[in-house]
Amino acid sequence: MSDKHIERSADPASQKMIKKAEEENIKIAWDRYxxxxxxxxxxxxxxxxxxxxxxxxxxxxxxxxxxTGICGASKDTIVARNLAxxxxxxxxxxxxxxxxxxxxxxxxxxxxxxxxxxxxTDKLRRLAKVYGITVEGKSIEKIAEELGEACLAEFGQQHGxxxxxxxxxxxxxxxxxxxxxxxxxxxxxxxxxxxxTHIGVDNDYKNIINHGLRVAxxxxxxxxxIATELSDVLFGSPEPIRATVxxxxxxxxxxxxxxxxxxxxxxxxxxxxxxDKELIDLAKKYGAxxxxxxxxxxxxxxxxxxxxxxxxxxxxxxxxxxxxxxVELMMVDVQCIMPALSxxxxxxxxxxxxxxxxxxxxxxxxxxxxxEKALEIxxxxxxxxxxxxxxxxxxxxxxxxxxxxxxxxFTTENxxxxxxxxxRFTVRPLNDAIISGxxxxxxxxxxxxxPNIRHDWAHIEMVKELIKNDILVVxxxxxxxxxxxxxxxxxxxxxxxxxxxxxxxxEAVGIPPVLHVGSCVDNSRILLILSSVVAxxxxxxxxxxxxxxxxxxxxxxxxxxxxxxxxxxxxxxTVFGTPQPVIGSENVTNYITNELENVIGGKFAFEADxxxxxxMMIEHINKKRAALKLAGVxxxxxxxxxx
Amino acid sequence: xxxxxxxxxxxxxxxxxxDITKCVGCKSCEIACxxxxxxxxxxxxxxxxxxxxxxxxKAQSIGKRVxxxxxxxxxxxxxxxxxxxxxLSKDPATGATLHDNxxxxxxxxxxxxxxxxxxxxDVENHIAVKCDLCPDREDFACVAACPTGALFVGTKEEFExxxxxxxxxx
Numbered sequence: 078m079s080d081k082h083i084e085r086s087a088d089p090a091s092q093k094m095i096k097k098a099e100e101e102n103i104k105i106a107w108d109r110y111x112x113x114x115x116x117x118x119x120x121x122x123x124x125x126x127x128x129x130x131x132x133x134x135x136x137x138x139x140x141x142x143x144x145t146g147i148c149g150a151s152k153d154t155i156v157a158r159n160l161a162x163x164x165x166x167x168x169x170x171x172x173x174x175x176x177x178x179x180x181x182x183x184x185x186x187x188x189x190x191x192x193x194x195x196x197x198t199d200k201l202r203r204l205a206k207v208y209g210i211t212v213e214g215k216s217i218e219k220i221a222e223e224l225g226e227a228c229l230a231e232f233g234q235q236h237g238x239x240x241x242x243x244x245x246x247x248x249x250x251x252x253x254x255x256x257x258x259x260x261x262x263x264x265x266x267x268x269x270x271x272x273x274t275h276i277g278v279d280n281d282y283k284n285i286i287n288h289g290l291r292v293a294x295x296x297x298x299x300x301x302x303i304a305t306e307l308s309d310v311l312f313g314s315p316e317p318i319r320a321t322v323x324x325x326x327x328x329x330x331x332x333x334x335x336x337x338x339x340x341x342x343x344x345x346x347x348x349x350x351x352x353d354k355e356l357i358d359l360a361k362k363y364g365a366x367x368x369x370x371x372x373x374x375x376x377x378x379x380x381x382x383x384x385x386x387x388x389x390x391x392x393x394x395x396x397x398x399x400x401x402x403x404v405e406l407m408m409v410d411v412q413c414i415m416p417a418l419s420x421x422x423x424x425x426x427x428x429x430x431x432x433x434x435x436x437x438x439x440x441x442x443x444x445x446x447x448x449e450k451a452l453e454i455x456x457x458x459x460x461x462x463x464x465x466x467x468x469x470x471x472x473x474x475x476x477x478x479x480x481x482x483x484x485x486x487f488t489t490e491n492x493x494x495x496x497x498x499x500x501r502f503t504v505r506p507l508n509d510a511i512i513s514g515x516x517x518x519x520x521x522x523x524x525x526x527x528p529n530i531r532h533d534w535a536h537i538e539m540v541k542e543l544i545k546n547d548i549l550v551v552x553x554x555x556x557x558x559x560x561x562x563x564x565x566x567x568x569x570x571x572x573x574x575x576x577x578x579x580x581x582x583x584e585a586v587g588i589p590p591v592l593h594v595g596s597c598v599d600n601s602r603i604l605l606i607l608s609s610v611v612a613x614x615x616x617x618x619x620x621x622x623x624x625x626x627x628x629x630x631x632x633x634x635x636x637x638x639x640x641x642x643x644x645x646x647x648x649x650x651t652v653f654g655t656p657q658p659v660i661g662s663e664n665v666t667n668y669i670t671n672e673l674e675n676v677i678g679g680k681f682a683f684e685a686d687x688x689x690x691x692x693m694m695i696e697h698i699n700k701k702r703a704a705l706k707l708a709g710v711x712x713x714x715x716x717x718x719x720x
Numbered sequence: 721x722x723x724x725x726x727x728x729x730x731x732x733x734x735x736x737x738x739d740i741t742k743c744v745g746c747k748s749c750e751i752a753c754x755x756x757x758x759x760x761x762x763x764x765x766x767x768x769x770x771x772x773x774x775x776x777x778k779a780q781s782i783g784k785r786v787x788x789x790x791x792x793x794x795x796x797x798x799x800x801x802x803x804x805x806x807x808l809s810k811d812p813a814t815g816a817t818l819h820d821n822x823x824x825x826x827x828x829x830x831x832x833x834x835x836x837x838x839x840x841x842d843v844e845n846h847i848a849v850k851c852d853l854c855p856d857r858e859d860f861a862c863v864a865a866c867p868t869g870a871l872f873v874g875t876k877e878e879f880e881x882x883x884x885x886x887x888x889x890x
Contacts, residue, residue: 118744
């Protein structure tokens, strides 16, 4: 046997399952990745255009063959259009998720979806204010209904600005207005981008990218923020909570149910359904000790943040969970669900169930989710899982023992409460820690997994390097799960990995050096944290003044591109691992990795080596500290010695 | 040009070379090869054919490089020596390594001995499949399809000259 499994993943649990796949000749993502090599250079460079039927057109990157498409589009236009459509795809996915949450909130408020309670009333009142909804004399339900409708209306809004933009620093809002990139409506900007990138419309690459910023802002400060904030209203704002992570959360003597995908509407109800006595009794009748509900990908993050339910892993572990042979049922909703799951599930007794009309798998059982009958549907699906326990082949069960503890559940609101101590609901201590140089700054490390880089490795290495240099790290999505599996999301990890200054802050406040703020739509929480830090004062008047940086070291999805663009458009320096498909155009590459900083305060960099990327982020943070004329980093020498 | 190519095709000295600094691994050569060896020779129809054509060229990753690799029509071809049924032979006039489908018994000895991994197993028909230098066309499908000009037809000297000129330009 080769050492392929070790090269493929940095996570020991995943390594074991990759090896098992190899032994049983079951093809998984890494095998398909190998079979796909070499990957098309035109696609990688972004210089293949399939937008119209005169094409496909490809620009010869070596300058000998065609240098324009048949319509005459230059490589700059082609690259910009392709990138713009990636932003648009990502923004559409996040925003459609937000739309579904707004819809569910309205149904719950009207009493039509009675399996939901309106748990986040504090947040409801705060959001009502943002949306200009009067609360006096109105019931919670009435306010929630009006808020849901107001949010839903923003998707199709044609004029003006999205309301949540008002939560950004004043300077930022003015800059957006000046540049004409304040989104008017969520869907409007998405549709307009599809128009602009149609054959024979926009061919100024800067103009195309600038509208991309607008689309992305409509995601970050629109669709995604609506998804996060309304989820908090519907399901309650998360609070710091202890949980466990990795494939070891699957239990040999239990019925194992995995919820995978992104939206919390169904998964949140499933957490109630598994407590149903009748179902538990049924599980016992079949010889199981109970029902074990675990999450996968961002659905995991949603139920982890709010209920402390365990996470079985991140994106590249979805097939591996089934390979344990211990999963009775995997239910999926939308996004990042590999079509390959159905064939892997067919190699085991595992039942795969789709639930969203937007995400159907051929030959896979579909039980459509309706908010009005949420609990009933959830129970029906759980029952199928329980019934399937008897089909498990005991000899094929092989659950890796790896399991790690973590603390999750940090939000814009409660992170501050924690940092401020019990009686001070303020970010002042965070600002003070940065101003005094105890903290160098903060960084968001987010994003996916990608077989083009060793699974989890880039996330872990980058985050370790950052916290070693006194940078507080916030995380979401698959990146958070990667670092949780390494044990970085525990308060104790501060002693082992954090620089002296960060360690002091963690000890004083009792937080991990790496804060889990949720799923990928919850990146919007990071935008609001940054805005609060600006509002608190002492660190400039715009997000682009802050000593902060962002990164997506193992990115793969269009959503990651949209997230990257809304961070850049909000003034954040953002490092992606492998490059976005822009390298075929020097102009576009230069625009987004250089010139954009002078336009909007943020820019991209591409660096696949996570340590080098972390050093680039540290350099940027140092530059911002110098511009703010802040004191030197308190334990700089120590940090250097460690580096 | 076409006459020139036709003459080239017949020459013993002329081969297909791949400039690895220009190969981007787009697999256009693979697609063109498969289409050329199909019944319809049309990319939109090929996908509907009951028996899918087999490509005889492969864009392969070698370390960080990509190279379009096919039968090199070796002078002293190991596959011809290894062939027990006489399906493989050398054309003394053109230097091409020929494969006779009717004689092939699918023992895969040629697949095993080929130092370039250029012989493909057609499992469906249980015969070996390799580059036949596109007998139905004047040029070569893979070379014609190469969008970057990485594939080059000529003698060893011509190819070396081209590389030298390119190095000078840079």
